[in-house]
Amino acid sequence: MVIKSVGFLSLILGILLPTTASLATMAPPVSNPVNTPMQISLKFPPPPDGDGPVSTAGGGTRGGETLSASECGIGNTKMTALVPSQKTLTVSAHPIFFVYVPESKVKTGEFVLINQQGKDVYTTVVQLPLKPSILQIQLPETVSLETGSQYQWMFSITCRTEEQEFIDTLKVSIQRNELNPTFKNEIEKAQSPLKKAELYARENLWQDTLMIMAQLRNAEPELWKEFLTSIKINQQIAEAPFAPETTVSNSDHQSKP
Numbered sequence: 390m391v392i393k394s395v396g397f398l399s400l401i402l403g404i405l406l407p408t409t410a411s412l413a414t415m416a417p418p419v420s421n422p423v424n425t426p427m428q429i430s431l432k433f434p435p436p437p438d439g440d441g442p443v444s445t446a447g448g449g450t451r452g453g454e455t456l457s458a459s460e461c462g463i464g465n466t467k468m469t470a471l472v473p474s475q476k477t478l479t480v481s482a483h484p485i486f487f488v489y490v491p492e493s494k495v496k497t498g499e500f501v502l503i504n505q506q507g508k509d510v511y512t513t514v515v516q517l518p519l520k521p522s523i524l525q526i527q528l529p530e531t532v533s534l535e536t537g538s539q540y541q542w543m544f545s546i547t548c549r550t551e552e553q554e555f556i557d558t559l560k561v562s563i564q565r566n567e568l569n570p571t572f573k574n575e576i577e578k579a580q581s582p583l584k585k586a587e588l589y590a591r592e593n594l595w596q597d598t599l600m601i602m603a604q605l606r607n608a609e610p611e612l613w614k615e616f617l618t619s620i621k622i623n624q625q626i627a628e629a630p631f632a633p634e635t636t637v638s639n640s641d642h643q644s645k646p
């Protein structure tokens with residue numbers, strides 16, 4: 390009986406050992422880098438050839454001799470929209486727009502949203518910070534981007550004297566697209582904000598990626614800078630602080646159709 394038992398045991402081991410050996414040589418599962426923030430390298434797809442971040446070219450003038458930016462106390466770094474190109478996409482009805490403003494003597498700026506018919510649909514006056522900062526301008530609940538429609542948003546600061554006027558203006562186009570069912574399902578299943586940001590970036594949805602990254606900036610400052618420099622935003626702007634949330638004045642309004 391002992392001999393038979395040993396023989397039977399040998400037969401069982403002969404069957405199991407090859408399987409056990411093959412399992413032992415399998416590579417360990419690769420962890421998902423999206424769920425380990427320190428390993429993430431979130432870079433936005435490159436913009437079209439010849440395109441890039443939108444910044445002012447020194448502004449325009451009205452009346453008399455040219456009034457220079459330096460006379461308005463505007464610093465060397467140009468006012469810059471935090472966008473990869475002049476045309477951006479979003480799936481948000483109420484996106485946040487980000488603008489870097491250098492130090493200046495000007496106290497207020499103006500934000501305007503224009504629909505594809507050329508009509509102003511939203512205008513607000515913004516109190517500018519005392520130091521170089523990044524403004525965050527969010528559309529209120531009363532103003533929604535319509536899906537499939539293209540808009541232009543503008544931000545300008547104006548410096549005036551008795552005879553002259555210096556205007557510095559940014560112009561960026563934005564279009565709201567609708568989430569397709571497959572992508573919506575991916576977003577809903579995303580386990581972290583960084584995973585969502587990665588998915589939005591994959592779909593070239595700049596505004597939505599940027600809004601998530603802005604929320605994570607304090608927790609992931611290096612990732613924030615890497616993200617902005619991937620679209621050629623310079624380091625000085627990437628390191629600038631956010632302006633206080635109270636920058637938007639109470640003079641905002643929605644134009645009636």
